[in-house]
Amino acid sequence: MLSNLTTTTGRTLAVVGAAAALIAGTVSASTAADGPGSGAAAPAASAHDAPRKAPVAQVRGSARIHFTLRPKDTIRFEVDAKAAPYSNPLPGLPTGMPTDARGTLRYSHYIPESGKTGWAVAEVDCLSTGGKTATVTAVIRKTNVERVGKRVGVSFQQGEDGAPSRLGFSWGVVNVDGGTDGHGEVGGTGTCQAPAPFAPATEGGYRVQHAEVPPLPRTGTRR
Numbered sequence: 292m293l294s295n296l297t298t299t300t301g302r303t304l305a306v307v308g309a310a311a312a313l314i315a316g317t318v319s320a321s322t323a324a325d326g327p328g329s330g331a332a333a334p335a336a337s338a339h340d341a342p343r344k345a346p347v348a349q350v351r352g353s354a355r356i357h358f359t360l361r362p363k364d365t366i367r368f369e370v371d372a373k374a375a376p377y378s379n380p381l382p383g384l385p386t387g388m389p390t391d392a393r394g395t396l397r398y399s400h401y402i403p404e405s406g407k408t409g410w411a412v413a414e415v416d417c418l419s420t421g422g423k424t425a426t427v428t429a430v431i432r433k434t435n436v437e438r439v440g441k442r443v444g445v446s447f448q449q450g451e452d453g454a455p456s457r458l459g460f461s462w463g464v465v466n467v468d469g470g471t472d473g474h475g476e477v478g479g480t481g482t483c484q485a486p487a488p489f490a491p492a493t494e495g496g497y498r499v500q501h502a503e504v505p506p507l508p509r510t511g512t513r514r
Contacts (some may be wrong), residue, residue, distance in 0.1 A: 327406045345502065348374035348392075348418055350425035350447050352497030356458050356490040366490075368445065368458055370394070370497065372415040372427050376505045379416065389504045390483050392418035396445060398427040399462075403410040409436035412441060417482035422499040423449040426485045444485030456496035457488035465487065 317344045353369040372394035377387040394415035401408040413429035420426075431437050444461035461480045 294367040305398075309437065313489060320356050329399050332447075345501060345505075348420040348425070348500060348502035349394075350418065350420070350427065350458065350499045352447070352495060354456055354458065354492035354497060356464065356496035357493050358490050359432075360401075360463070363403055365399075365403075368460070369397040370427060370447065371416075372418050372425070372429075372447070374418050374432070374502060377508045386508055388482070390417050390419045392427070392460065394414065394418075394429075396427060396443075398445075409418070411437050411443075416442070419483045420499060422501055423451060424488065424497050425497075425499045428480060428482050428484060442482070444480045444483070446488045447499060448488040449499045450492065450496050455472045456492040458490050458497070459486040459488040459492075461485050 295500055298435040312401045349372060351371050353367065353482055355365060355367045357391050358366055359363065375391050376389045376392045377391060377394075379387040379391045381387065392415050396413040396415055397411070399410040411431050411434035412432045415429045415430045418425060425442065427447065428442055429501065431439055431441045431443065433439070437443075448457040450456040464486060
């Protein structure tokens with residue numbers, strides 16, 4: 292897939308260029324028909340005609356969640372993630388991904404039996420949205436229980452019509468049969484991979500702003 296990116300990009304731009312030429316020809320023909328002497332008045336310019344800025348995918352919020360396997364524990368997640376498409380070049384993928392993102396993920400887990408709290412702060416590297424649901428992955432930068440450099444995946448669902456927000460985390464119920472990652476840990480997590488939001492929020496909540504997957508960038512795609 293990655294090796295075909297340049298070819299795919301070239302084909303995509305060719306199609307876009309052909310469509311633009313077709314539209315330009317149509318507009319020119321229409322303009323000639325409505326030109327001087329045609330009897331049609333040109334529409335007045337309006338501030339509403341200015342192009343609207345496309346929305347940017349993001350998810351924000353903080354909540355305590357209920358995890359059925361540990362119902363007495365206090366588990367909290369805080370997220371502030373925003374899309375930054377094509378901002379993280381990778382080997383074989385110089386444009387980066389449309390789901391590149393920036394931001395911070397924080398979470399903590401208090402266990403009453405031990406009286407201890409585990410916590411981590413992670414740097415967001417991927418964000419994907421669909422309606423009121425978002426999937427985020429982040430790389431741990433500070434922690435008292437995890438491995439620094441480990442990627443974790445979390446999903447968020449915005450609560451609506453009286454229903455609570457929901458959340459799912461990758462190390463809770465998934466990836467037990469996913470082999471091992473480069474550090475020998477079972478079930479490594481890839482970018483934007485997370486389970487469905489299985490845990491309801493009991494306090495707080497999350498807000499998701501959806502945005503469609505952005506088109507391939509033009510910069511550096513011509514040979």
